[in-house]
Amino acid sequence: MASVLVTGGTGRLGARIVAHLAARGHSIRVLSRTRGSDAPRGVEEVVGDLASGEGLTSAVAGIDTVIHAASDSSDPMATDVAGTRRLIVALGEGGDxxxxxxxxxxxxxxxxxxxxxxxxxxxxxxxxxxxxWSIVRATQFHSFALSVLQSLVDDRGTLTVPDGTLLQPVDADEVAERLVAVADGQPLRRIALLGGPEVLSLEHMARAYQETRGLPASVRVGVVHDPMLDAWQSRDQLTPEHAEGRLTWQQFLDR
Ligand SMILES: NC(=O)c1ccc[n+]([C@@H]2O[C@H](COP(=O)([O-])OP(=O)(O)OC[C@H]3O[C@@H](n4cnc5c(N)ncnc54)[C@H](OP(=O)(O)O)[C@@H]3O)[C@@H](O)[C@H]2O)c1
Structure with a gap:
């Protein structure tokens, strides 16, 4: 049994990491900016903030392994970049x-x-x-892709997607499972990749979503102004050679 700190343990991915760690019998601590997350029984909560450094010394005390999943896309320089630097310093000062x-x-x-x-x-x-260290790069989570599609539905229920955009969505639970397996093993000291089982067009994903909701196939291909969707035109977000995820988009929707 290891003592594992999960930063971002209250998030979409982090909650699944906590569940897998618990199933493997690890001692779990979660870092969160607020107390009172609905963490499972037996999970220790430490209040702290990567953006200010508050609570990091207590968070890392006595910890063997950190699974670092905290992130704030609205202020990534403060939380992700500077926050990770602070986390690394705190781990170094911890001695172990x-x-x-x-x-x-x-x-x-x-x-x-x-x-x-x-x-x-x-x-x-x-x-x-x-x-x-170990790094696992994952493709977009199903739940994230779903929230992107939902944001593209207009007032009349029409979902407009850009042409030629491909995604390889993966189940966040499977990413969590991989992260915990990596944490339990020897450090990789390299970047591993994990993608979902299928490369799909956003149009296909949108039609499957609308059909699963029992709505008329109200999907339109058109111009969408969004920097992230523009970035996804490049196909750099795909890793077909690492299509190791199991849950398909349709299986996710059926849930
Ligand atoms: N979403 C995707 O499709 C996707 C794909 C591949 C990789 N990833 C990566 O997976 C990780 C988790 O993503 P997610 O979608 O699960 O994120 P999420 O649901 O938005 O959760 C973000 C987590 O970060 C914590 N956090 C935010 N700001 C913080 C701060 N200043 N100090 C401490 N904790 C802070 C939040 O905790 P509190 O609010 O409790 O403080 C929360 O637990 C991220 O690194 C992301 O880049 C995501």
Whole structure:
């Protein structure tokens, strides 16, 4: 049994990481900016903030492994980049050689999107940390792709998607499972990739979503102004050679 700190343990991915750690019998601590998350029984909560450094010393005390999944896409320089630097310093000052597992996104090394640039900067902090590090880059989670599609539905229920956009959505639970397996093993000291089982057009995903909701196939291909969707035109977000996820888009929708 290891003592594992999960940053971002209250988030979409982090909650699944906590569940997998609990299933493997680890001692779990979660860092959150607010107390009172609905963490499972037996999970220790530490209040802290990567953007200010508050609580980080207590968060890392006695920890063997950190799975670092906290992120704030609205202020990634403060939370992700500077926050990771603070986390690494706190781990160094803690004295014990902790393992650090970081979750990133497939394709960040090619993108000029500010959030992706920040994610790559965090990867560099992790790589040069001197700690026993591992990085897993995942493709977009099903739940995230769903929220993107929902944001593209207009007042009349029509979903407009750009032409030629491909995604390889993956189940966040499977990413969590991989992160916990990596945390339990020898440090990779390299970047591993994990993609969903299928590469799909956003149009296909949108039609499957609308059909699963029992709505008329109100999907339109058109112009959408969104920097992230523009970035996804590049296909850098795909890793078909690592299509190791199992849950398909349709299976996710059927749930
Ligand atoms: N979403 C995707 O499709 C996707 C794909 C590949 C990789 N990833 C990566 O996976 C990770 C988790 O993503 P997610 O979608 O699960 O995120 P999320 O649901 O938005 O959760 C973000 C987490 O970060 C924590 N957090 C935010 N600001 C913080 C701060 N200043 N100090 C401490 N904690 C802070 C939040 O905790 P509190 O609010 O409790 O403080 C929350 O637990 C991110 O690194 C993301 O880049 C995501």
């Amino acid at each position: 050689a902790a393992k650090l597992v970081y979750v990133s996104i497939v394709g960040v090394e090619h993108s000029r999107l500010p959030y992706y640039v920040a994610k790559r900067a965090v990867e560099r902090e992790v790589e040069s940390s001197g700690l026993a």
